[in-house]
Amino acid sequence: MIQPGDEIVDASNCSVLPGFVDAHTHPVYGGDRLDEFSLRASGASYQEIAAAGGGILSTVSKTRAASEQQLIDCGIRHAELFLRNGTTTIEAKSGYGLNPETEIRLLGAIKRVGESTGLRVLPTYLGAHAIPAEFAGNRQGYMDTVLATLDTAADQRLALWSDIFVESGYFDAEDARRLAHRAKSHDLGLRMHVDQFGNSGGARLAAELAAASADHLEYTDIDGISALAKAGVTPVLLPASVYCLGLQKYPLARTMVDHGLPIVVATDFNPGSSPTLSMPFVMSLCCTQMRLSPEEALTASTINPAYLLGLGDKIGSLEAGKVADFTLWQCNDWREIIYHVGSTRPSQVFCGGKAIS
Ligand code: NIG
Ligand code: FE
Numbered sequence: 001m002i003q004p005g006d007e008i009v010d011a012s013n014c015s016v017l018p019g020f021v022d023a024h025t026h027p028v029y030g031g032d033r034l035d036e037f038s039l040r041a042s043g044a045s046y047q048e049i050a051a052a053g054g055g056i057l058s059t060v061s062k063t064r065a066a067s068e069q070q071l072i073d074c075g076i077r078h079a080e081l082f083l084r085n086g087t088t089t090i091e092a093k094s095g096y097g098l099n100p101e102t103e104i105r106l107l108g109a110i111k112r113v114g115e116s117t118g119l120r121v122l123p124t125y126l127g128a129h130a131i132p133a134e135f136a137g138n139r140q141g142y143m144d145t146v147l148a149t150l151d152t153a154a155d156q157r158l159a160l161w162s163d164i165f166v167e168s169g170y171f172d173a174e175d176a177r178r179l180a181h182r183a184k185s186h187d188l189g190l191r192m193h194v195d196q197f198g199n200s201g202g203a204r205l206a207a208e209l210a211a212a213s214a215d216h217l218e219y220t221d222i223d224g225i226s227a228l229a230k231a232g233v234t235p236v237l238l239p240a241s242v243y244c245l246g247l248q249k250y251p252l253a254r255t256m257v258d259h260g261l262p263i264v265v266a267t268d269f270n271p272g273s274s275p276t277l278s279m280p281f282v283m284s285l286c287c288t289q290m291r292l293s294p295e296e297a298l299t300a301s302t303i304n305p306a307y308l309l310g311l312g313d314k315i316g317s318l319e320a321g322k323v324a325d326f327t328l329w330q331c332n333d334w335r336e337i338i339y340h341v342g343s344t345r346p347s348q349v350f351c352g353g354k355a356i357s
Contacts, residue, residue: 020088022087055272079117085345096129122309127162161183215236215266237251286300
């Protein structure tokens with residue numbers, strides 16, 4: 001019911017959607033990876049580039065060299081692009097510092113981005129993203145540093161979750177168990193990058209550790225999917241990273257939905273494997289590459305991630321009593337937002353009851 005003081009928004013001839021909730025992003029870092037993009041266009045793979053000193057570690061050197069203000073400016077620029085594409089909430093990971101000082105600087109910058117833009121930003125500590133050069137051959141020693149930094153991040157309330165990249169050449173099951181144990185002692189949730197380039201049993205590990213989510217899952221098989229369903233772990237699918245790396249193996253989204261899993265899709269926005277900030281583009285990949293319906297793609301971009309991030313009672317759907325987080329689009333059938341791939345942006349965005357100009 002309309003009450004005195006309520007703001008009326010004219011949405012005639014528009015489609016109105018809940019603001020997108022992008023539950024997996026890496027939006028704050030130094031430099032860019034445009035040269036790698038060119039290298040991949042001429043045939044080099046993501047793993048070959050990483051083995052030659054590029055990849056995550058090249059962004060780490062540039063991030064370590066960046067001042068806090070440069071990192072904040074980078075995050076603000078991306079926050080504005082998220083909003084312009086209809087996203088009103090993101091989960092934002094650190095993970096390009098890989099030493100205590102830079103990881104905390106990144107988490108501080110992520111916090112400032114949330115405070116100084118209209119975007120809602122929820123932070124995750126991803127110290128276990130890659131092993132930095134100074135710890136080459138000493139993964140356990142690096143994990144000791146990761147756990148100590150997690151203590152600092154938790155004490156300073158700079159993170160809500162902790163994340164780890166479980167993949168050959170990065171971190172293994174034992175590292176994940178140590179991180180899960182420490183995160184639990186701080187009451188932080190666990191997120192996990194698993195089964196991106198091969199099936200290492202990452203989904204089953206996420207189930208064993210009662211992670212909040214298992215992300216990527218390109219190589220997860222039916223056994224892994226059953227384990228996620230049984231343990232109540234939310235799958236977060238990142239089809240734009242498959243697309244942007246020029247790969248063909250998308251996760252088994254249809255099978256996950258058929259197992260009753262509340263799938264989430266997200267951009268995985270980062271400078272290397274997925275430089276897109278657009279949820280409409282991700283929804284297009286859902287429909288064209290993973291056989292999801294537009295309705296399933298929308299659910300996976302709004303209400304399901306809202307629940308994953310603990311905000312299901314506030315955002316993610318258009319319901320009386322929720323926060324006014326919504327977007328207006330110049331179309332009569334909302335499916336056009338997905339159908340006209342790469343061509344649509346909202347005409348207006350409201351986040352937390354405020355119009356974003
Ligand atoms: O989610 N998989 C690990 N991390 C990122 C890639 C980060 C990068 O290439 O800079 C991802 O795809
Ligand atoms: Fe990621």
